[in-house]
Amino acid sequence: MNASTLLRSARLTSGISQSDLAARTQTSQPDISTIEAGKRTPTVDTLERLLRQTGHRIIAVPGVGPDATETAERISAALKANSRDSALRGFLDYSDSLRRAQGVDRVVLTVSEPHPTGSSAWDAALAALADYWLSKSKLPQPAWITAPRRTLQAPESPQLGPYDLEPDLAEVPSEFLRRNVLIERATLESV
Numbered sequence: 001m002n003a004s005t006l007l008r009s010a011r012l013t014s015g016i017s018q019s020d021l022a023a024r025t026q027t028s029q030p031d032i033s034t035i036e037a038g039k040r041t042p043t044v045d046t047l048e049r050l051l052r053q054t055g056h057r058i059i060a061v062p063g064v065g066p067d068a069t070e071t072a073e074r075i076s077a078a079l080k081a082n083s084r085d086s087a088l089r090g091f092l093d094y095s096d097s098l099r100r101a102q103g104v105d106r107v108v109l110t111v112s113e114p115h116p117t118g119s120s121a122w123d124a125a126l127a128a129l130a131d132y133w134l135s136k137s138k139l140p141q142p143a144w145i146t147a148p149r150r151t152l153q154a155p156e157s158p159q160l161g162p163y164d165l166e167p168d169l170a171e172v173p174s175e176f177l178r179r180n181v182l183i184e185r186a187t188l189e190s191v
Contacts, residue, residue, distance in 0.1 A: 003047050004038040009069045010056040011036075012115035013144075024053040056112070064105045065097025066090075068126055072114030075126075079118050087117075088159040091125060095188045098133035106139060113144035121158035124150050124179045131175040132188065152180035159183065 011021055011032075018036070022029040032050070034040045042050070048058050066074070074090035094109075101109055110130040117123055127150035134141050144150070157167055158181065169177070171184040 002038065003041055004036050005070065005073050006058075007032075007042075007047065007050055007054075008036040009073070009112065009115045010051050010054040013113040014054040014056070016054055021050065021053055025050055064101045064109065066094050067097075067109045067112060068094070068114040068130060069112045070094075072117050072123075072126060075117040075119070075122050076115075079122070084159065084161060087119075087122060091122070091129070091159070092187070094126070095129055095133070098129065099189065101133075103137070103139070106133060106137060110134060110145065111142050113142065119158060120149075121152060121156045121181065124152050125158050125176070125181045125183060126150075128173075128176040128179045128181045128183075129188065132173050135175060150179060155180045155182050157182040159187075 011018070016024075018032040019029045022032050027050075031040075035042050035047075035050075044058065051057055071090050071094040074093075075087045078084070078086035078090060098106055098109055110133075114123075114126055117126070127145045127147070130145050131141060134145075157164075160166070167182045167184045169182070171186065172182055173185050173188070176183055
C-alpha cells in the first residue's frame, strides 16, 4: 500500500477533512492533498505524524496480499471506470489473500477499516468477506465489520450484470446472507 492510499483511507474512515487534518498537524491543506493524490511521497516521520492525528499508526507486517483498504481502493477505481469485472477481480484477490493467510496474518488483512467504495453493496460485501474468512478460524473481528452501514436494506448481488443468473440462496454463506449480500460460497473459494 502506498502513502497516498494509506493516508486518504485513514482520514476518510476517521471522518476528518483535509483542512482539519492540516490544522491538527500544523501543515497546509494543499500539502495533504498533494500527498493523497500521490504527487508527493512523505517521509516516514511525516506520514506517521499525519496518521496519528487520524487515530492510526504505521506498523510493519509480513506482506501476504491485498488488505481491506487496498481492496476498497481497487473496487472504487473499478466502479469509477464502470468496470464491474475489475471490481469483482479485486474482491476475489482479497478473498484469495484471506484464504491463504493464517492466524494473525488473516486478522492483519482485515484490521484497517476500508473507506467507502462508492457502492453500499461492495462495502457490505467487503465486511461479509472479512467476517467469512475470520469466522472460519474463529479469529477476532474488527468493529468495522459489524457496523450497521455494512448491511444492505434489501438483498443484492454486487457482481452480477443484468443477464446473470441470481445466486442460489442455499449456496450463499451466512455471513453474506446476514448482510443481504448475495455471493455464492464457490465464488469466494475460487483461485
